[in-house]
Amino acid sequence: MLNASSQSIIKASFPFSLPKPFVSGNNQTHGYLNNSSVRPSLGAFSSRKHELLGGGYVSTASRTRRTRTSVRASALVTTINKATKEIATNNKASPAIVVPIKPASVKVTATVTVVLSRSTSGGSSQDPLGLTLLLELIGAELDPITHSEKIIKGYANRRLKEEDGKVTYEAKFTVPSSFGEVGAVGVENKYINEMYLEDIILQGFAIGPVHFNCNSWVQPNDKRTFFTDKSYLPSETPSGLKQRRLRELANLRGQGTGERKPSDRIYDYDTYNDLGDPDTNVELKRPVLGGETNPYPRRCRTGRGPSDADPLSEKRAKDIYVPRDEQFSDVKEKGFQAKSLLTVLRSVIPTIENKIEDAELSFPYFTAIDSLFDVGLVVPGLESIVTHLLPERLIKIKDKIENAFLRFERPDLFKRDRFAWSSDEEFARQTLAGLNPLAIKLVKEWPLKSELDEHIYGPAESAITAELLVREMKGSMTIEEVIEKKRLFILDYHDAFLPYVNRVREQEGTTLYGSRTLLFLADDGMLRPLAIELTRPPYDGKPQWKQVFTPSGDFTSNWLWRFAKAHVLAHDAGYHQLISHWLRTHCCMEPYIIAANRQLSAMHPIYRLLHPHFRYTMQINANAREQLINAGGIIESTFAPGKYCMEISSVVYDTAWRFDLEALPADLISRGMAVENPSKPHGLELTIKDYPYASDGLILWDAIKQWVEDYVNHYYPEPSLVKSDSELQAWWEEVRTTGHGDKKDEPWWPILSTPEDLVQTLTTIIWVASGHHAAVNFGQYPYAGYFPNRPTIARTKMPSEDPTDDEWELFLDNPESVLLHCFPSQIQATKVMATLDLLSTHSVDEEYLGQQLHPAWEKEPAIKAAFEKFAGRLKLLEGTIDERNNNYHLKNRNGAGVLPYELLKPTSEPGVTGKGVPNSISI
Numbered sequence: 001m002l003n004a005s006s007q008s009i010i011k012a013s014f015p016f017s018l019p020k021p022f023v024s025g026n027n028q029t030h031g032y033l034n035n036s037s038v039r040p041s042l043g044a045f046s047s048r049k050h051e052l053l054g055g056g057y058v059s060t061a062s063r064t065r066r067t068r069t070s071v072r073a074s075a076l077v078t079t080i081n082k083a084t085k086e087i088a089t090n091n092k093a094s095p096a097i098v099v100p101i102k103p104a105s106v107k108v109t110a111t112v113t114v115v116l117s118r119s120t121s122g123g124s125s126q127d128p129l130g131l132t133l134l135l136e137l138i139g140a141e142l143d144p145i146t147h148s149e150k151i152i153k154g155y156a157n158r159r160l161k162e163e164d165g166k167v168t169y170e171a172k173f174t175v176p177s178s179f180g181e182v183g184a185v186g187v188e189n190k191y192i193n194e195m196y197l198e199d200i201i202l203q204g205f206a207i208g209p210v211h212f213n214c215n216s217w218v219q220p221n222d223k224r225t226f227f228t229d230k231s232y233l234p235s236e237t238p239s240g241l242k243q244r245r246l247r248e249l250a251n252l253r254g255q256g257t258g259e260r261k262p263s264d265r266i267y268d269y270d271t272y273n274d275l276g277d278p279d280t281n282v283e284l285k286r287p288v289l290g291g292e293t294n295p296y297p298r299r300c301r302t303g304r305g306p307s308d309a310d311p312l313s314e315k316r317a318k319d320i321y322v323p324r325d326e327q328f329s330d331v332k333e334k335g336f337q338a339k340s341l342l343t344v345l346r347s348v349i350p351t352i353e354n355k356i357e358d359a360e361l362s363f364p365y366f367t368a369i370d371s372l373f374d375v376g377l378v379v380p381g382l383e384s385i386v387t388h389l390l391p392e393r394l395i396k397i398k399d400k401i402e403n404a405f406l407r408f409e410r411p412d413l414f415k416r417d418r419f420a421w422s423s424d425e426e427f428a429r430q431t432l433a434g435l436n437p438l439a440i441k442l443v444k445e446w447p448l449k450s451e452l453d454e455h456i457y458g459p460a461e462s463a464i465t466a467e468l469l470v471r472e473m474k475g476s477m478t479i480e481e482v483i484e485k486k487r488l489f490i491l492d493y494h495d496a497f498l499p500y501v502n503r504v505r506e507q508e509g510t511t512l513y514g515s516r517t518l519l520f521l522a523d524d525g526m527l528r529p530l531a532i533e534l535t536r537p538p539y540d541g542k543p544q545w546k547q548v549f550t551p552s553g554d555f556t557s558n559w560l561w562r563f564a565k566a567h568v569l570a571h572d573a574g575y576h577q578l579i580s581h582w583l584r585t586h587c588c589m590e591p592y593i594i595a596a597n598r599q600l601s602a603m604h605p606i607y608r609l610l611h612p613h614f615r616y617t618m619q620i621n622a623n624a625r626e627q628l629i630n631a632g633g634i635i636e637s638t639f640a641p642g643k644y645c646m647e648i649s650s651v652v653y654d655t656a657w658r659f660d661l662e663a664l665p666a667d668l669i670s671r672g673m674a675v676e677n678p679s680k681p682h683g684l685e686l687t688i689k690d691y692p693y694a695s696d697g698l699i700l701w702d703a704i705k706q707w708v709e710d711y712v713n714h715y716y717p718e719p720s721l722v723k724s725d726s727e728l729q730a731w732w733e734e735v736r737t738t739g740h741g742d743k744k745d746e747p748w749w750p751i752l753s754t755p756e757d758l759v760q761t762l763t764t765i766i767w768v769a770s771g772h773h774a775a776v777n778f779g780q781y782p783y784a785g786y787f788p789n790r791p792t793i794a795r796t797k798m799p800s801e802d803p804t805d806d807e808w809e810l811f812l813d814n815p816e817s818v819l820l821h822c823f824p825s826q827i828q829a830t831k832v833m834a835t836l837d838l839l840s841t842h843s844v845d846e847e848y849l850g851q852q853l854h855p856a857w858e859k860e861p862a863i864k865a866a867f868e869k870f871a872g873r874l875k876l877l878e879g880t881i882d883e884r885n886n887n888y889h890l891k892n893r894n895g896a897g898v899l900p901y902e903l904l905k906p907t908s909e910p911g912v913t914g915k916g917v918p919n920s921i922s923i
Contacts, residue, residue, distance in 0.1 A: 108204035112169040140183030140238040229856040231605035259303035260321040270301035278309035284631040295654040295742035320622040376407030411785030417897030421789035428527035436576035437693035442672025443488040458544025487521040532564040591739020599731035613769040616922040692901035703873040710866035774917040781840035782914040850874040
């Protein structure tokens, strides 16, 4: 038998695992330790020829280190021989000594799935030697003797068969039993073009397949590291992966200098200094958003140089940089959505503008508006530009001789009731179940007063009196009673817009007011509008003008009421697009994404939780900066504030945005639309019971929060782990102090000290990316496709504001014509309709909430079960929404001509459906 000395010699000198020895007396030599049995297992010392042919070898960083490894191996064999001799000497009575061992190595196949794109198609013909991808198997732990990485390299050969737009590459490895767990795979792209790696699977290990989720572009000659699907907090990172983890994050952060290339994967911050285009026209100069003067969230840095005309502005570019993995995919199965949006913005809109030469041309009759759905707008030459990229519902071909025309689908609201737009009940209903259900507030104090400076903007107190409201409520309540019983509500766009009224009016073809709209909750649970107040501040020596309009009165008063509603709808449309939609979802989400990629490793469990909710957001935001929110873009040219649109969003960010109030329950409470009540579902009691956005949204919020809670508690079983998580704390610190740095000193920022803090923060971010965005985005065409229901601009002032005799006479003679002239022009309406159609579209590759199980979660039974429970809750929500929409007692979602509320229904088919909650802000 082996004595203690012999065992210690072998244990210290031979790092491979050895089982307990046994003695056999039949002269068989099973697993006998001799030179021939050791040398073949040392795959690290294969020749360079073996490397080129794709065989594996253990490698360090340099030839010198390989030489040292070879010397150590030679010494190891000598030591084993000495130990064997000592064994024979100490066991003379035994005729033979046999030591059975585990297999010295295992054969492993690595399969890399590459999604074909324009750049990788046809690569097999240019890769005859299989030298396209160089792979490295990286050990999870460092070598215990050298304290260096354990690496096995090998080239992957492309298999010729293509399936579903994908090809695979395979590499064969011989992995020593001492190698241990593979924690990462290094990839070096030797091909001339970039490649999109979907995943890597290692097969051959006793534990089963090992999966590496990639979904990333690898550039030519770029060296990348993809970590195993096993998630690690920073303190738990295996020794062999610690430096790789740090290195990958450092690469993503970059150096903060130079202009970014389209192939870069660098995440950094900058202000919104690229919305203007002063080099083209000095009139297109815009203020920088971000900083002390105009506080704003940060966007991704591009590094472009300053413009020639304004050193504070960045030069414009047609294709704005976003990190490569954030860009829209161009794989073969990608739907038309992304390209269609850019096509509409870059090609269709200019073509329409050229077709309609008079930019101020109004629709002559309401039937002319209807003709956009029945006949369409003929646009000569359009088919040669875009018909192959746009959906059939939007572009029609009349014949083969340059007669393509835009013909819009009838929006869902218009299909159900073509006159709904003029109804006061529908006007009120949409504050709870329409496109912008986030603005309505409970009136808590009376009288209504402005917080603006009276010396600049005129008297602060509203002109809406208690007597007027009592009259409109038919004397059913006093003002004190209606406030006490929480039955008076307001849409308040007074202080947000009033400071910009005079500046907006200096522009051609638009006007603006500060507005207040009061609504009464009737006994039947329905809201009814009571009064609208429009205010113009003093200007040009004239005093403040304000007037109150009501739905009851004579014929002239009724027409003035319709005009007042048109102005309020334009205010609501602008606030919806600039604040509820752009600012609170798209814009405020980008800093979370940038910080996560800079501070959270790809193997961090919180990164893996959040990553699905970041998909395509940075790319769609870049597209918005290019064509939607830029100077002279779609928003400025079609919404009432014109060139002040983005500046107004900065003011609202400064004065009203709070991260803690982005959580749905907190938002509802802050607006007086709910109160805390632990005995009620969700711990809240709604002020208006039939509030579809809130009632459906709270179920969705609770489902998200329970999923996040299960996830966080699994990875942070001890509360102290949250505070000690260096990456997590760095991420949140960067969000607060850099991404939202203009509000870094606000006291309401959460501090991540406990799992509960983390759960609330993550739930809020996921809610904003999914439920909040879905509620304000995918109903845009169903509700606003027929633009009289939600005009984006009111081009003329109220007929009763300081009219000339001719103006008043024209109003009395033909109020419909005057109203049509107040509505958007033909160019404005058509541009908005085409844009909203695309923005409301679900693509064929949409990823919906609760449907994609991350490969990392499959390996964790507790996480997989939690996700399946989450998916089950979302299925129940679908059924609940269907039941509610069929409940005739819920009049805000059921009734003759009423559009059911489905915007928070979790799934949808492709197209414009008015339902579906994607994981992320992807359009």
